Amino acid sequence: MKRNLTLFASFALLFCSVNANAQVTEGGYHPCGTDQMVAAALAADPVLKAQFEEEQRQAAEADRIAYQQGYSFRKTMLSGSRSAQQSPPQYIIPVVFHIVHDYGTENISDAQVLDAVRILNEDYRKLNADTAGIVSTFQGIAADASIEFRLAQLDPNGNCTNGIDRVNSSETYVGDDGSKLNYWNRARYLNIWVVKAISNGAAGYAYLPGSAPTASVDGIIILSTYVGSIGTGNYTTARALTHEVGHFLNLLHVWGTGNSPGVTCGNDNVSDTPTTKGWTSCNLTTNDVCVNNVEENVQNYMDYSYCYRMFTNGQRTRMHNALNSASGQRNSLVTTTTANATGINNPQPCAPIADFTPVNDLYVCEGGSLTFTDVSYNGQPTSYNWSFPGGTPSTSSDSVPTIQYNTAGTYSVSLTVANAQGSDNFSRTNYVHVLPAAAQYTANFYQEGMENTTIFTNDWDIENPQGNGWTNATTAAATGTRSCRLDNTTAMAGQTDAFISPSINFAAMNNPVFTFKVAFAQRAGSENDRLRVYMSTDCGATWLLRYTKAGTNLSTRSATTNAFVPTANEWRTETVTLSSVQLSGTNVRIKFEFESDGGNDIFIDDINIQGATGVVEAEDGISSFNVFPNPANDNSTVEFSLAESQNMIVDVVDLNGKTVQSVHSGNLSAGMHRLPINVAELSAGMYFVRLQNAEGNYLMRKLLVE
Ligand SMILES: [Zn+2]
Incomplete structure (x- = not known):
């Protein structure tokens, strides 16, 4: 690829504001939001911007030198008696997935996360089966990036983890930097937040090294439907995580300086990726759009074609350079100290963290049943010890118990889970709502x-x-x-x-x-x-x-x-x-x-x-109808205004429609009226104050007696 060093002086242009919503691909997939977020972060912080641009200039210069050497240094390190695929990875990155959820389908299973890690490792070791479908032009430069990802085994406090953190929060519906809960030190972990929605319309976004506004938002946020190929995911969308990790390791979109794919021919400061506008469809035949007879790398992970399946040697070099740079603390991710602190070389089972959710609802009539399900995480429980005050049975050792509730009221639920590594308890108060079998309101x-x-x-x-x-x-x-x-x-x-x-x-x-x-x-x-x-x-x-x-x-x-x-x-x-x-x-x-x-x-x-026999609305000159104070405990006042003099019946009725107090019966003049209600003679509970005129039309207001 032809190089243009003047490009880097105006690097910020690369990140002009992007409307991510406009970039849905041909297949209807969500775009990536990285450009937009990086641009916003740099615009807000001139110091960050200046430093970032200098680091980008250095990365481009390093690429230029490595290209002149035919990217041979890295190739040599990967060669030897074994094939590149069989070599140990040059870099191993500890990863934590924070599943931010509201107990919906976004609370993806451990298996789905493990599947995502599998796909990441295939793609970054060139072990993906679709490598066979790389077009001939790029077969020779498709790279084993020689980077492996392992789920953390120790959390920042040194506690046992399976690398899958779960956080119940409505932030799952937001999906922005504020949704990045439970951040773990970026010097030790690649943080990946999984959410139900992302506010800028993207499938996910990452911060390039040195572009995050604060350390605690550095990492990747991605839709739960773009993680792994099982459960809510699929293999096509799962590769979006491969793309975002590329950004995290300093790869740009292959078209570089354009805001959106398909607009402007550009480059990504990697010398072996051809100039391209970028693609939102998988055109593998007539794609020499930018330079005559120079085929474009539509299948690159850093394009939007959604038929992506490769990195180039140059991209591998640029990612390795990022992992040797202090920019964004990427270099500290791959040290021996980090490997030890995160336990990635010593997988071990952990004690479970207790959690549960209803299978359907939390409302039931007296005599009805509710079913609960264990959603404990971090370790597989071997025993369940539920407590259901007010329920029958009041305890259970099932993972999905069904409990009958016979008496109206609000009840708590508690669960203790355990395995050989330890136990944990979780309780929710005022959780179950049992309603009377008979209706509370029985009037007509x-x-x-x-x-x-x-x-x-x-x-x-x-x-x-x-x-x-x-x-x-x-x-x-x-x-x-x-x-x-x-x-x-x-x-x-x-x-x-x-x-x-x-x-x-x-x-x-x-x-x-x-x-x-x-x-x-x-x-x-x-x-x-x-x-x-x-x-x-x-x-x-x-x-x-x-x-x-x-x-x-x-x-x-x-x-x-x-x-x-x-x-x-x-x-x-x-x-x-x-x-x-x-x-x-x-x-x-x-x-x-x-x-x-x-x-x-x-x-x-x-x-x-x-009921059809009644008339609710008073079109009869009654206005300013109010009852105060309300709730009341000794006296209250009913207030209303009449447009003209008329006969009125004012009474207090119970929920069955029975009159319990007569407030007034007879003619009232035009104008405002305030009539006292003797609350002291009423039992505590809910009532209606009813205004009724000679035609039988009426208005009602609720009155709560305490
Ligand atoms: Zn992207």
Whole structure:
């Protein structure tokens, strides 16, 4: 390859901003995000940038000299009586995989990680079977990179590890430098973080030596579906890790100075890789695009063709030079001290670290059963000792026990696992939710106006697994002063948050209609924000989808990039179609679930389930309906305004619809009214305050008595 030393003075141009999302390959694979991340790191730190550029200049100069010598020095070291493939590797790098997970498919198995390491070692020793398919032009320079990767056997504290660390965190849905949890010293370990999603749309990214903004983010982050060829992986995507490790060891994309493949002819400062624009498809025939009659190395691991299968001798030399350089502490990865500190030459079994997760859900009706599964790691347990307070049986020695719960309540679960190397215990409190077999609400109506501040502590369940999500808020309201708001600005793409109703007896209602009010504005670039409504007739063990809307279908106004807070006319009433299963359900729960695509907040208000004989909405001149204080323990006040004088019945009813206190009956003048409720004579619990006019139309607000 022709060399151009002036190129290095303007090296930063190589890393102009890259929109990784634009680079999906012909096969639909995700691109690599390395250029983008390195560019951002260098732009933010002029000192880092200057040092990095000098190191890159030196690497290029070293390549130039090695090329003049025909890369012979390294070749000699690999030759001898045995073939290169049979020689011991020149370098062995300790590796730790940090599986950042939320107990989903991204929590890939040990076997899948081992498979990824196998593929890495094949590719870096030229033992990959598809070497046979390297086109003839490059057969002669396809290199055994002579680098081996071994899972760490000792962690930074000297404790036994299998080199596969597992961290339960919502960062798995984010996938950026902040998701690089449990970093291990980069001078001793190549850190590889495995996540469910990567925020810049890439399959993964690495930092070139000397380009990481801090040591603790140096390493590789990669999608769980791009690790190994089994489980959630496949052999094509698995080679992306080979590509990222190439970056970690200072290899550039083969097209070098272009932002994206297929745009500009360039080079990678490796003298035996031809000038190319780079490829997003596997064109092995007419690919002399940059220089006439000079075939391009489409099959190189550092291209995007996804038919990659080789490094060149020059790339091997450049990686070896990186492992002899202090840049990014790569040289300390391959010392005897590091090998000893990480135990890579002394594999040994470890004690397990206890962990578990439900097989399905954590909600069950009284008398129902739940199944749990062991997901302990670091060592294979030989015994399981579960504790299930409130369950039957209350202990188990199975790895996947099924437990019956007969009494409503919230219960803890604990697991101790052990093998010959040791034991570990893990407990979760308030983990299992057992609901009464009989519905909590049995009146011929149900209404939730979101006016009660304690809705999520006393009545509805909330599931915000990643922290911020649904809250009871005063930001906006369809009626009253409160609604339920989802904080979508801090939500991560793919995050789901839900709130779940108490149990309601639909069968007690006459052909009920289920409505709620929604307000939402789509944000450009976030077309997949989605609201779903589910219903369960088995206390939440299983859920049936009854409503789903996203993007413009969900929106109640035009799209906006401003923070959305609905006005009064930006609410829409939605009707949820009920099946016979729900219509006849004596114990029905409703779940509102929002899946974030990072757009605007969404608001829900006025959830009504109303028999056909009733009328929920007062179009009758009643406004400013409120009950305060709420919750209450001695007195409370019902407040409302009438547009004109009319006969009104105001009473407090229980969850069965029975009147328990008559507040007022008779004519009231136009204007604001405040009537006292004698809370002291009511038992603790949930009630409705009901306003009813002469036509029989009514409005209700919940009242919680403490
Ligand atoms: Zn790349």
